[in-house]
Amino acid sequence: MSEICANWTAWLKKNRFAGQTPEMVEQTTRWLEAVRDVILVYADIKPYETVLDIGTGTGLLAFKALEQQDCSGKVIFSDKFQDCLDDCKRIIDELGLLHGYEFLLCPCEHIALPDATVDKALMRSVLVHIANKQPAISEIYRVLKPGGKYCAFEPIIRSNTRYWEITHPTFISKYQDFKKVENELMENPLDSLCNFDENTLKTNLEIAGFSVPEVKVQQINSKYVVQPNMVEAWFKNPPSPDQPSTRERFMKYFDEATVDKYIQEVDNYLVGREIQLRSNAVFINATK
Numbered sequence: 001m002s003e004i005c006a007n008w009t010a011w012l013k014k015n016r017f018a019g020q021t022p023e024m025v026e027q028t029t030r031w032l033e034a035v036r037d038v039i040l041v042y043a044d045i046k047p048y049e050t051v052l053d054i055g056t057g058t059g060l061l062a063f064k065a066l067e068q069q070d071c072s073g074k075v076i077f078s079d080k081f082q083d084c085l086d087d088c089k090r091i092i093d094e095l096g097l098l099h100g101y102e103f104l105l106c107p108c109e110h111i112a113l114p115d116a117t118v119d120k121a122l123m124r125s126v127l128v129h130i131a132n133k134q135p136a137i138s139e140i141y142r143v144l145k146p147g148g149k150y151c152a153f154e155p156i157i158r159s160n161t162r163y164w165e166i167t168h169p170t171f172i173s174k175y176q177d178f179k180k181v182e183n184e185l186m187e188n189p190l191d192s193l194c195n196f197d198e199n200t201l202k203t204n205l206e207i208a209g210f211s212v213p214e215v216k217v218q219q220i221n222s223k224y225v226v227q228p229n230m231v232e233a234w235f236k237n238p239p240s241p242d243q244p245s246t247r248e249r250f251m252k253y254f255d256e257a258t259v260d261k262y263i264q265e266v267d268n269y270l271v272g273r274e275i276q277l278r279s280n281a282v283f284i285n286a287t288k
């Protein structure tokens with residue numbers, strides 16, 4: 001686990017907002033709710049159904065599904081990590097809910113459920129943390145009932161704006177060297193974060209058995225003025241509790257002083273400037 005991120009619950013509550021202003025935290029929160037709502041529209045959950053939230057984290061999808069079912073069906077909060085289930089359980093207890101839910105500790109590559117027992121499988125930003133995506137997607141297919149739906153969202157990080165695109169060779173000493181390494185890192189076939197896109201996901205879904213899966217690309221553009229401390233947070237904050245930060249990734253290619261000088265130069269160049277960022281994502285809507 002990373003030194004500055006104890007577990008997934010801490011990452012979801014704190015690290016994912018690192019470097020953001022209070023207004024940006026508010027915007028991110030609203031955006032997460034909007035993504036959740038699109039997944040749930042696709043899922044079209046009925047009161048009696050069994051709903052599986054895979055990689056539930058802090059229960060973003062599961063709690064809304066529970067609300068939509070009014071606790072009349074079964075929402076399964078599932079995650080590979082116990083801290084996430086403990087946190088969701090704590091909220092359930094605080095709400096005083098007595099039925100309509102279950103907790104399931106398992107990785108999504110081996111879901112601890114029999115074949116064909118789930119009506120709706122929900123997921124947000126989980127495959128992006130799994131290097132080999134096919135076993136996970138095939139496992140989701142296995143637990144779905146015939147006619148059951150897999151509805152999900154995943155960011156396509158590979159096509160995000162890169163640092164070299166928003167800086168300038170005149171102001172960054174080793175611009176070309178860092179550009180080359182950044183491109184290499186973003187195209188690493190072993191890195192769960194960027195080893196996939198809409199096309200590979202569609203192939204994974206078809207191999208699993210989903211006929212005509214919908215994989216809809218959404219381009220998200222944002223524009224803001226870079227604030228002090230933001231750049232440091234981008235480089236030092238890990239993308240998940242068990243993955244190295246961008247600074248640590250660069251240190252596999254350059255010594256620490258060179259990486260820190262680069263971060264400082266990026267910071268000097270960007271703070272106070274308005275930047276425009278592009279990040280792609282996909283919504284998956286697949287029926288068994």
Ligand SMILES: C[S@@+](CC[C@H](N)C(=O)[O-])C[C@H]1O[C@@H](n2cnc3c(N)ncnc32)[C@H](O)[C@@H]1O
Pocket residue numbers: 008012054055056057058059060061078079080081084106107108109123124125126129130
């Ligand atoms: C970015 S968080 C998303 C959490 C939640 N779905 C949401 O939308 O807020 C990723 C989640 O995936 C879980 N996770 C990571 N690897 C997993 C795996 N192999 N199987 C199941 N869950 C996993 C983590 O514990 C974490 O809760």
